[in-house]
Amino acid sequence: MSMLEVKDLHVSYGAIKAVQGISFEMEQGETVALIGSNGAGKSTTLRTISGLEKAKSGSIVFQGQELTKLKPHQIVELGIAHVPEGRRVFARMSVDENLRMGANIIKDRAQIKQDLERVYDIFPRLRERMKQQAGTLSGGEQQMLALGRALMTNGSLLMMLDEPSMGLAPIIVEEVFKIIRQINESGTSILLIEQNAFLALTTASHAYVLETGKITMQGKSSDLLADKRVKDAYL
Numbered sequence: 001m002s003m004l005e006v007k008d009l010h011v012s013y014g015a016i017k018a019v020q021g022i023s024f025e026m027e028q029g030e031t032v033a034l035i036g037s038n039g040a041g042k043s044t045t046l047r048t049i050s051g052l053e054k055a056k057s058g059s060i061v062f063q064g065q066e067l068t069k070l071k072p073h074q075i076v077e078l079g080i081a082h083v084p085e086g087r088r089v090f091a092r093m094s095v096d097e098n099l100r101m102g103a104n105i106i107k108d109r110a111q112i113k114q115d116l117e118r119v120y121d122i123f124p125r126l127r128e129r130m131k132q133q134a135g136t137l138s139g140g141e142q143q144m145l146a147l148g149r150a151l152m153t154n155g156s157l158l159m160m161l162d163e164p165s166m167g168l169a170p171i172i173v174e175e176v177f178k179i180i181r182q183i184n185e186s187g188t189s190i191l192l193i194e195q196n197a198f199l200a201l202t203t204a205s206h207a208y209v210l211e212t213g214k215i216t217m218q219g220k221s222s223d224l225l226a227d228k229r230v231k232d233a234y235l
C-alpha cells in the first residue's frame with residue numbers, strides 16, 4: 001500500500017478550477033516532486049493535503065486514512081508537516097521558541113528534548129543561534145528553521161515542502177537541499193514542490209508535472225530528466 005494516495009482530486013477557488021482531477025501516489029521513504037510553472041496548482045495540492053483548502057471531490061488517503069474530512073490539526077497529528085512557501089517563521093520569537101512551537105502537540109517533555117537535539121545536530125547553525133530572534137536570521141537560516149520546525153512535528157513521517165529554494169542564493173540552495181536529502185535518508189518521506197525542475201528531478205526519485213491543474217507527465221526522475229518535452233519546457 002502506498003503511504004499517500006491522491007485520487008482524482010479537484011479543488012476550486014470560486015470559479016477558478018485550481019486542481020482538476022489529479023492523481024498521484026508516493027511510497028514510504030520516498031522523495032516525490034511536483035513540478036510545473038506558476039499557477040499550475042502545486043501549492044493548492046499541498047494545502048489540500050494539509051486540510052487548509054477543501055477538496056471539491058476526490059480522495060487523499062494517508063496510511064489508509066482518508067484526509068479530506070479531517071481538520072488541519074488532526075492531519076498534523078498524523079505526522080504530516082507542511083513548510084509553506086516563504087517560510088513564515090515567528091519573527092519575534094527566538095530560534096529555540098520557534099522550534100518548540102513545531103512540537104506543540106507532542107506532550108512528552110523528554111521527547112521534545114530529544115527531537116530538539118536531533119534538529120540542532122542537523123542544523124549546527126541553529127544551535128549557535130538558539131537565542132537569536134528568528135526575524136534577524138538570513139533567508140537561508142530562516143529556511144533551515146522552517147525545516148527544523150517541521151522536523152519537530154509528531155514523528156515527522158511526511159514533510160511537504162513548498163519551494164524551499166525560493167529567494168535563496170545558489171550556494172544556500174545547495175546547502176538546504178543537502179539537508180533535505182539528509183532528512184529523507186533519516187526516514188522522513190518528502191513531497192517537494194520546486195520551480196527549479198533540475199533541482200527537483202535530481203532530488204526526488206519520482207516526479208509529476210502539473211500544467212493548469214492537471215498532471216501531464218509523470219515517471220522516474222531520471223527518465224523525466226532525459227525527456228525532450230521536459231527538457232524543452234522546464235530545464
Ligand code: ATP
Pocket residue numbers: 013016017018036037038039040041042043044045
Ligand atoms: P505558484 O508556484 O505560483 O504558487 P502553483 O502551481 O503552486 O503556483 P497554485 O498556487 O496552487 O499554483 O494556484 C493554482 C491556481 O489557483 C492559480 O490560477 C491561482 O491563481 C489560483 N489560486 C491560488 N490561490 C488562490 C486563492 N486563495 N484564491 C483564488 N485563487 C487562487
